Amino acid sequence: MKNSLMKKYIAHKYFFLMLLPVLVYYGIFHYAPMYGVVIAFQDYQFLKGVGGSPWVxxxxxxxxxxxxYFGTVLRNTLIINFYKLVFGFTAPIVLAVFINExxxxxxKKSVQTISYLxxxxSWVVLSGMIIEMLSPSRGPVNMLLSLFGMEPIFFITEPAWFRAILVSSDIWRSVGFASIIYLAAIAGINQEMxxxxxxxxxxRIKKIWYITIPSIAPVIVIMLILNSGSIINDDxxxxxNLLNAKxxxxxDVLSTYTYSEGLLKMNYSYAAAVGLFKNVVALVLVLSANYIASKLSDDTIF
Known part of the structure; x- marks a missing residue:
């Protein structure tokens, strides 16, 4: 058994060689820094380092x-990311089906190119575009509102609009690229059906509902499992780039809260505790989603 397995590795040695840079990247930049998790259990002091800081x-x-304030930040994170998961997860599926039809x-190529762009x-560029488009003085959105006799709205500083802006702009940025996976799955459907x-x-509607959607259901389930951790992991x-005092x-979400506590206030241990809490919850969510999927169908990650 071991010899046959080793022969397979040797036969595909060039594929593993191509995988080596990816493994090195993840080892250096993702797994090696995990040693710093111990800071969450210390009163970390910069001059003493990880080894010399006292344990708390x-x-x-x-x-x-x-x-x-942590309750407010956690609630904001869960609400915003839940909306992103509900609307942002279904949007690429809908776009892929429409493009296929x-x-x-x-x-078709024009729609794909525009949606991918x-x-x-970067969010620095996109945030500037969003702020300009929603500007109360020169933004096209408010210019359109003024044509209907409405007062200009500075959407970015309005609490009632801010979450909607985050969700819609996230969909705008990711919907095209995310649809590639579903388009590939649709391309693999047996055309005889x-x-x-x-x-x-x-x-056409019935063909989408009874052929296309069921055929790509395994891909949808796997992507849903992978995206379930995003409920706690914000962008x-x-x-x-869009947040402001108003x-x-x-x-304010967990990542910006961690940045504020860790880098601005230099409370490194507390920020590490926030980050560790967030990642543990994300892991639990992914494992739970995978477990539920395994009970409902055979389409799981492991």
Whole structure:
């Protein structure tokens, strides 16, 4: 058994050689820094380092869960990311199905290119574009509102609008690129099923509902499992570039809170405790989603 397995490794040695840079990257930048998790259980002092800083046990976590503002930050994170998961997860599926149904190649390629483009722009650029588009003085959105006799709204500083802006801008940036996975899954569907449906006179809507969606269901389930951890893991770059003092109560999330406590206030141990809490919860969510999926179907990660 071992010899046959070793022969397979040797036969595919070049594939493993191509994988080596990825393993080195994850080892250096993702696994090696995990040693710093011990800071969450210390009163970390920069000059003494990790090895010399005194241990405080769970004091940082007691301070974390006993803090009044942490509840607000956690609630904001869960609400915003829940909306992103609900609307942002379904949007690429809908876009992929619509693109697949378009017959014109030129139009299909144009839609794909336009929808992919925001993914390759940084949040610094996209945030500037969003702020300009929603500007009360020169933004096209408020100019349109003024045509209907409405007063201009500075959406970015309005707590009632800020979460909607975060969710919609996240969908705008990710929907095109995320749809590639579903388009690839749709391309692998047996075309004979569609031909048989055409013979039976089945409408396009029914073909989507009874052929396309069930055929890509395994991919949808796996992507849902992988995205379940995003309920607690927010996008720091997006929130940081759009956040302002007037919307802190509805927009401050765990990542920006960690940045504020760790880098601005130099409370490194407390910030490490926040980060460790967030990652542990994300791991539990992914494992729970995978377990539930294993009970409902055979489409799981492991």
């Amino acid at each position: 046990g769970l004091d940082n976590f007691r301070e974390l869960f006993g803090g009044l 378009v017959s014109g190649k030129w139009f 925001p993914h390759f722009l 569609y031909e048989a449906a055409d013979v039976d006179g089945i409408s 720091f770059e997006q929130v940081f 919307v802190m109560d509805v927009g």
